[in-house]
Amino acid sequence: MKKYGTDHSPRPAASAESGRPSSARAPLRLAATLAFAGFALSVVAGLLHADTASANDHPATFAEYARSGIWTAVHLAQFAGMALLISGLLVLLVVLKAPGGAMAWTARFGAVAAVAALALYAALQAVDGVALKHAVDAWVVAPEPAKAARFATAEGIRWLEWGMRSYQSFVLGVALILTGAVVVGAHRISRLIGYLMALTGLAYLAQGWIIGAEGFSQANTIPTLAGIVLILVWSVWLLVSAWFGKDAPTRGR
Template structure:
């Protein structure tokens, strides 16, 4: 079934969806690039020292949490436009988005609170206790790897399902659906790579920035589709 949003409500929903997607992902990217410590992500003693020295660690992760939830909310708003046109497919996309939000919440709790406490305890320890504390921090880190892997996979599946739904229904410009599907596939690939390689690898180096660009394009595309449809109806 193909259709296009022709009501004022649909156009308002698309504008809200695009704003949430674009704003949420852009906000998260800016906060991460400017304030999140980085470096040798899989060289634990090096990166843990950077994390322990960060005074902004907790609020940065709260900000990331809010930003990604805003972007995921944009997908749920988009679901309201797609639901009348493809009930089952759009419901699967929305359900996967909810699962992604749940995994993201646990990931941020582990990364933003638990890991910070573990690395602080490691830095403060002396003697034999220091090696024990490092082992504790590494266990937390590996739990973060697992959550990061599944978050990337569930987010990718959500974007892929939304992309397919868009292409099928044409409720948004079809090219937006193809870009969303591509972003989803890249995210799934990153998630699988994290499970095997950790938080940095030759594949992730180009794939993560590419995914960020693709998600921003999807947000812009939804906004552009709302404006284009408004112009078509006005004409």
């Protein structure tokens, strides 16, 4: 018998979203924040990098590197920036949950390429930020009879840097192209962000080819600037979309 004033009917559970922001976008916000923070840190570190001399003028460049008191710190910051950017790409690939089939494999290969790009960048910074610095310091203070040998050592390390930078640019370019393809196919965020990522990847492929063929020549200026501008645009767009945009409807529901 039902008592007056007593209601045993089930009540709807309180909405988890009432009074608090939805947590569904938290991983996307993490990805966007990591990517933008990595780009910003890389730009700041790049501005502090000693590069007033022509990079392919090795005597002038090596002398400038030897005078730099923050060389190792700058390269550590550059590595941290790349690590943040790559982490953002990896989180983004997980967040987008690419559908099965070819798109899922694209996401997997994109993640592998991103991790490989970070590993290559770590090796690159060890060569450039540590080995080359010691080599140019030794060349500057070497007695005159030993200077030629010391310079040859530093130049050999420089050529090794060219090779590592070339292949790191190739692999990073592939990672960006594949990630861009996943962004386009997932329909979670604007597909234009994916297209811009892919264009950034093409810019890095061009950088890799030029550095491998000519070193740090003037021919690499346009691909380098294009890569910087494109990353700025899509990382800011992704950041704004993640923090202030609305969730796209999930397909299949």
